[in-house]
Amino acid sequence: MSEIVKKRSRSRVSGVDKFLTLVRVLMATLIVIGIVAFIAQQVWPGNPFADWRNPDARGLTGDQFKGLVVSGLSQGAMYGLIALGYSMVYGVLGFINFAHGEVFMVGTMSGWITSEKLHDAGLWESNFILSLFLIILVAITTSTVTAIITERIAYRPLRSSPRLIPLITSIGVSFFIQNAVLGLFGPASKGYPRLPEWLSKQRSIFTVEIAGTKILVMVVAAISMASLWYLVERTQTGRAMRAVAEDKEIASLMGINVNRTIVITFGVGGAMAGVGGILWGLLFRSVTHMTGFLPGIKAFTAAVVGGIGNMGGAMAGGVFLGSAESIAPMVILEPLGVPGVSQLKDAVAFTVLVLVLLFKPSGLFGEKLSQEDRA
Amino acid sequence: MMATALDSRKLFDQNWKRILFWGSICSLSQVFICLVGLPSELNRRILIESTLSLGYLFILWIPLAFGYIVSKIVELEGIEKPKSGAADLLSGALTGLLGSLGLILLMLGIENIDMRDPLINWNPKLFRLLTFENSIAFGTLIWIAVGVGLGTIGASLHQISDQIRKMLAYATFGLFTFAILEDVIDDLSEGFRLEWLSDLIYAKKGGMTVTSTIVLALVLAALPLLVRGKVKTTVARYRSEATPEGQRRNSIILFSIIAVFVIVLPWFLGGIINELLANVGLFLLLALGLNIVVGLAGLLDLGYVAFFAVGGYTTAVFTSPNSPWFSPETHFGISLLVVVVMATLAGLLIGAPVIRMRGDYLAIVTLGFGEIIRLLFLSDWLKPYLGGSQGITNIPAIDLGPWEVRGADPRSVFYMVLAFCVLAIYVSWRLQGSRLGRAWMAIREDESVAEVMGINTVNSKLMAFVVGAVLASFSGAVLAAKVGSVFPKSFEILVSIIILVVVIVGGMGSITGVMVGSLVLIGILGGPRQPGLLQEFQNYKLLIYGALLVFMMLKRPEGLVPTARRTRELHQEEYLQDAWLGDEETEETKEVGEKL
């Protein structure tokens, strides 16, 4: 064996990698300091660090904290529902369907139209359960139809193109739908009618105060997830969807109608987004043509956080993102002395997006890509 | 191998399902366009006086297009194709008729049902437009006639000779251009003191006079007969110039012609058009930068607007007396140097993390970065340094000694922007033909193989980011000086996407394409917040951008003015099929065979 001369004339770790490690360390440090400072503030108000960074802080009461958590969870449930569509389409076709946020918005809009009509007809108050059922039905229908039409017109012809082309096309579709809705329904923001008192009032569950609306959101989201799970794991259609997501070519050789399955995948993703749309409308009550943009991107973040292609992961990612968005401004940023943290909620979501894609792009639960898209 | 033609079909031998299908789509499209509000809004812009407005045109092209689609017979090699005939005309007519049915139902609907609550355009204004300010009966008759007529014409496009089709194309396209460019031609004739010219073509209330329409139509239709290929031969001769000296000479001639135009023209144009051109220039500068990042290096940067913001805010901080925290009030030139430094840093900071990601993730992460930067600029946290939502105001004009570049003098802004654009074009051109440009090409083709061939992909991609960032920041700097203030609102993701549309529609990687794209899109439809030549599109330009992007991706992804290379990339299969038909090896194999 000859002498091994360890001449390290070439650096094995490039400048870029060193920079990235620095960023990792910095972010981790900031987060830890923030959390520690927060705890310190709760336990020992007026500690020197708090005086320096955050003299006006009042800290969070237990109720406030629980309130934040609940908001985060309910918002996260909605993100999760929307994230399912992103995840499923990426798992099957390998591209980010930018227009999915608009599919969600269409659901919300159609829900508003229906709820307005029901409200005018008096049915909204008199028979809320029926009304709720109707608007969910309408939203699911419109969202699903929108998703299917976009697949047929804009994405199917591009099935064999390099992956960036459908992405760019989906940006165009997103713009188109956004502005079509703007043109049809106008720029004014639309308001869902109030929920009946018996539903929306505050309730106490395990010492946590939750508004009834948020409970409704979480319940409906859970039911949808359960139905989706049943569809995917226990039915023939679901099996076909999973097969096509694994490997389109082999699936077609096994006799599965790949095109139809892809359409169904789009449709199911659209339906979930439609339900999410209704829940959004009930919770926030205000809808415009731009309502789909931010939640769309955040839902995509959720999908990546949970592991793209992975449906359980999408839901988990949604909940994670919702909670982080809700809690981080108060728990991490404010103790560090950042003023006006409530504005930075969206910035937190985008930061999560950037950090996850930089450092753990396969997500928390691992991605599930189809054979063609795996590196 | 030519397909032998069968006899044309019998008149009623129709594919009824096909007609029904396309007819319904035609109908839905027309109703959709009406309800979105395009005709009502665009009715203001008159194309031909008393005859045709842009609003009506937006409805009318639909039966024409669908008539064309319905009677389109795909010609396959070796399969007999029935000859086009009256039957095809009938299918076109019927499709158009079905389309009109939708409009008739819409008219009836507006009169009898009130759907104004969700659908804001379901109103009397639309009703009057559809009924031509008359009764429903009148409107019905007209729309039926129009639908049938246009459908038939659309179908007939397959049957007329190429010559006639070319003449029609020249006439229609030319007329359309004249109508759209009315304001520009008005301005120009005023500037050249040839007012009588525009008075001749255009009517007082707007739009072309009927007489001028007819005359121009005839002249334009006659053009292909007269020109007849002289244009093609000149272009071919230009392109096929063999010697490098000859090529240089040709380029210099072409360049000088364009330069003269571009430098001289603003003196003859009014303030509004100059302002428009300045805007086009600013976006062109942005697009040229993005063209390097997306078109040459293949990196889809959706957060490109961040560099735009860096340029604007750096200039604001360094030159404005109102800059909250640090206000050196330097000269624009000095702040420009700082801008370059900041942009390079920003390019490196944003580029370094994303360099190793796969394409679609890179797009989304850059989008995230763009939004984070905007939110930070908007936040109260950074308000003491960057002005928060109020931004930074009172940015002084650019003092260039004898000249001053002020927002109030659009011509000066235009020339300043022009200078930067020329710089950007030069940079793009030189880099493309350099070692770095080749490395970018290789990375776009096959990144892992490029690495194995010795290319440091990380550094090459970072270079692309940095160059793109610097160009964008120049645009931001000029914008800041022009407008006199910077607000976070001006730097939304919308800007990134519109620049992307311009680059893609114009032609990714093609400098000429980007120029054409900027001129046509930003010039006519308008930028994110700025109106274009046709101000009526203010509320609808985004809709059209979206539709245009989808359309281009589906039909012509290489863009309007593509590079030869990009067309090859995207239509490789078609080229390969043709290549297979020829045989290359025969003589050489014979040679070697003889040697053995």
Next chain:
Amino acid sequence: MSLLEIHNLQVTFGGLDALSNLDFSIEEGEIVSVIGPNGAGKTTFFNTISGMIPPTSGEIIFNGESVLGLDPNQITEMGIARTFQNVRLFPNMTVLENVMVSQHCRTSQLIIGALFQTKAFKQEEKEIRERSEEILGFFGTRLVGYRLDQPAFALSYANRRRLEIARAMATQPRLLLLDEPVAGMNPIETAELTGLISRLRDEWGFTIVIIEHDMKVVRDVSDRVVVLDHGVPIAQGAYDEVSTNPDVIEAYLGRPVEAKS
């Protein structure tokens, strides 16, 4: 010191040993063939040396320096070049551009040079072009003249293989790894390329490792032959020794079934 020394190379993919216990060395100026049945791990071997796949364990030492953990472009810079089994040219770049861009790691001009058209820049561009034409000229008249400006995808199959080799040559390597250079060529083209391979060593001074299935080529060209089977080297030596080695024959053809008595 050998040009390339490999000790105990192990590459494992999720439970499957693509390569194990591989010891290999090659002296400057040798031509060594690597043969073996399909799936034996030959291309994995090349992928590991060129840095595209990190080995699970083992040492790869090129010219005295360890190559482990380096990026592919760093390895190419050190002097190892390769071709691909399934010809991965830059399809839309011209023949000339393919060869020009492969000189990237041997040239240095950056943005400043390009923008200001400095003398150094123009000089380098001229040299790049001349070197490219010289390399392409090695293949006779096939890849010169009007061919220089043809996009790579328009070339015939054999020309594409030749361009692959030209590209690898352009990185100015000391060690050239050729992955099935004559696969799919007809006998005339194969004979021509066999002659070229020897000339690559004799005229251009490359040390060459070839993966091949065509035994005639292996016999005509190699100084030494290494046989891999299921990721393990089973024989090494001159062609005549190796081709009569019973283990090698068994690897390719299998063992005759014992007759039942």
